Amino acid sequence: MRIGTFKLSYAADEALFDTRVQWVWLALLAASLVLFPFVAGPYWIYMACLVAINVASATGLNILTGYTGLVSLGQAAFMGVGAYTVAVLETRVGTPFFINLLVAGGMTAAVGVVFGIPSLRVKGLYLAIATIAASMILHFLFAHWDLTGGTRGLSMPPASLFGIALDQPHKLYWLVIPVTALMVLGAANLFRTRVGRAFIAIRDRDISAEVLGIPLLQTKLMSFALSSFYAGVAGGMWAYFFRVVTPESFPLINSIFYLAAIIVGGMGTILGGILGATFMTLVPEVLKLVVGWLTPWIPDALSLLAPIRTIVFGALIVGFLIFEPQGLAEIWQRIRRFFHLWPFKT
């Protein structure tokens, strides 16, 4: 049970982690993340990198959709901008990877602001559809611009750190995990600042927020920029991870995937972005495993995998929205609450 959490100052009340127990758990999590590549097999490290990249992108979308209330179906296309920026910089300029990732984030933020301009006049569903249009236009650019290599796309050399090529998942792990952790921590802290609070005010009622003196356009565009920055960095890590970027790498269905991830995880909570992206990335793998077990009984089970995956994907979105609209984060909170009061209330 939870005791001794009385606060004597606002600073203590606003702290991200307020009890020693939380710090202990956090240290354990960090330690297990560090130890993970030494004990896990290559497949699990590969999955961990993929999950981390998706967590970074989903957290970005959560800033825009979960906290600012602007629905975007362009997250995958924005990741594409980041991935292409990294690929072009790596092949043509050859700058080190951390500069590339930052430039990718900045570039995507600029693109995001341009496509966020319609949010001046439209909102809600109309905005969602404007972002579909944005992703279609970006997709067209990827496929028809000389710089992006047309439909064949670009392939690129691995990132290198102090002369070591980060060409395997277990090496890239040390790039992806810290960057993602930093980004998630940054997002969590964002909502303790004035800007972050302004985002939440706009989500709850934008006209009221404007009356309170929050410049709507500027703040909405800032949210677009931040969210796109996250998408760009995630896209850049994606490019280093797969090392081939093609226009087909970032279809509209991926944007729906990220939106689904934050819905399943819980919109407007940092934990939700993490849980949702992890869950949605692992579900197809679990399905693959189950189908693998079924193969002795159903010989062509593998051919059923793709449609089953599509059905489960849709059913998860619908099921969570109807039965658990607050997502996995709420389930987690319920479990926590149970243990907070544990011996006295069961």
Next chain:
Amino acid sequence: MDWLYVTEVALAGLGAGALYALTGVAFVLIYKATRVVNLAIGEILMLGGYVFFGLVAGAGLSIWAAIPLTILAGAALGAVVERALIRPMLGESPISVFMVTIGLGSILAGVVELGWGADPLRLPEFIPNTPIFLGEAYLAPKVAYGALVAALLIAGAVIALRFSRGGVALRATARDQGAAYSMGIDVGRVFSLSWMAACATAAGAGVIVGAIGGISPTMGIFGLSVLVVVIVGGLDSVAGALVGGLLIGLVEALAGSFLGGEYKLLATFSLLILILMVRPYGIFGTHEIERL
């Protein structure tokens, strides 16, 4: 410039546009009554095509028996979807309901792929294929008859909306739910009816679209063009769906034949962004005034 060619392209575009308009009307019906943006409309249309295929090729029914059955199946699907997925979401934010329809689209696409495989299929020929000439311009007979049927169906829908009891109830519900309810209109039934009518229309449109271009599990992409149509026309306007449908059909056909097939989506979506910037609620849509 060869004007005959331009005319032919434009005619083909208008023919395709008639189908967009028909599906757009289905979309608007749902939006008007229930304020739900149904992104699954493309997948419902696809399911219509597949059900028709299954009834004709699988069950061996005659084509004229299969068409009404397909439309009935569409209506049944609409009723089930409204009751099971949309009714529980009443009062939730529009975004959540919108995501539910995206999920529904994904489920339907998966079911179709599970049942019929991922390969494209051809529907049996049932549209007469004697060439049609309007003046000198040639028009593919399938497109022409498809457009004709679509026009008749749209006319039927407009007349029903204007004069029938259900149509009046639907318009009353669209105007003011509370007032409609207090005048004795069963709003829940109107919701259900609008979904049934819309899904039946979409399933019928699916048969025509499938007869023209074949059916495949990726046919749901048709829904994206329909989405552009209704946004351009205005989400709650039947007239908007008509004008938008023809306009988008025309733009797609012209862009497709003079710039190249890959420019189709670029042209329509650029038009969409332009319209959104100038008239955010579409050409004929109602401008909703927000109050605190």
